[in-house]
Amino acid sequence: MTDRSFLLAWRGALGAFVLAGSTGVLYRIGLATGWTAGFDLVNIRHAHSHLMYFGWVMPALFALMGTYLSPAPSTRRLPRVIGACFAAALLAYPLFLAFGYRPVDLGEARLPLAVIAASLNMLVWYGFVLYYRRARRGRPRSHALHLWDAAVTFLVLATLGAWGLALLQPFGIDDPRWTTALTHVFLDYVSEGWFVLAVLGLAYAVLAPRTGWWDRTSLYLMVAGLPVTFALGMPGSLVPATLRWLAGFGGALVGTGLWIAVVRLWGVADGRWRVPLAFLALKATGQVIVGLLPGLWWADLHGLRVLYLHLMLLGFVSTGLAAAAAMLRRRVAGRGTAVFYLAVGVVLASLLPFTPLWPAGWRGPWAFDVAAWLSPLPVLAAAWLIVRTRPGLDQEPR
């Protein structure tokens, strides 16, 4: 990718973060005051999470992985894929905000417009998968590449889950167990599989540690556990006992694999990477505890689940993307990265009062106000990162 295309992609992705984050802020304001600017609270949440996935993490990952895979500006394909990714994400956003998953009357027809727009996004991701297959050919085998191979496989499997969801209705299947299971195959394979493994791959690519048996073991544990962990996101009542047990065990395997990766990377990481790695270690600890303690179930503990999701997505994935961009192109971020980390840490801490980790006697409605007041911090920090972005490559991709 050329320097100019990278900067456009990075600024665009941060712009999507600002819009999606502001939508999350609106949700928090809605919870604290009841004011939602006329939108349905559930639709606000869908618009927030989908734009974060489609408009922030996806194009940022495409641009960063592309910089490592083809450092010479030899291909125009990737900037086109990234451009299409933004277009599809921005199309889906207002539709999720206005209608959510609900079908909309259009003349004679009733169409789930947001779902159609989301499917368009998936077609664009296949463009990246094709680019990846081509770009990795002939490159020396490295642990980063092994992680990316696994990550891209989970991206493709996630989309199969989504297509399966679309087929349920034509096949007359109206069982909430199937719809919830396939929804979580999609969401969790994208987040736990594609996002986490891909950002971990970036960490290995940027930090270039010596790799060996432990790193391979860490990857095998994650790949072995990930396929069943989607069930942890489903309401406990919908999950049969055997799958409950398998999902917990799978979560513990993934958490252990992530912990090994954190330990392996910690020694070669500087402060910029240690913050994302610390968030990853917290997420992995949660995964191992929930996996091994019978009777604990994420989806039935809403506050804990929201904290866990944001530890992974805002904590590790978002700060990891910022670390990779800052390390590769220091002028992309500068001191802004540290401010972004701080803002993310504060917002994550503001979610603690909604979890059982917070002493029961200290709970109160004030927690909703505090979370609402603090929630704009990462949005402001990301906006500052856009302003501070300057052209210039500071580190040659290895």
Ligand code: HEM
């Ligand atoms: C600016 C930082 C962020 C803020 C203020 C924020 C805010 C929120 C809020 C208020 C909710 C709803 C919580 C609830 O149901 O009680 C939420 C849910 C969610 N957020 Fe975020 N968030 C942020 C960053 C992110 C990022 C970076 C991602 C992904 C890359 C993300 C993905 C999600 C997901 C997947 C959900 C759950 C959606 C669902 O259950 O339907 N968020 N967020």
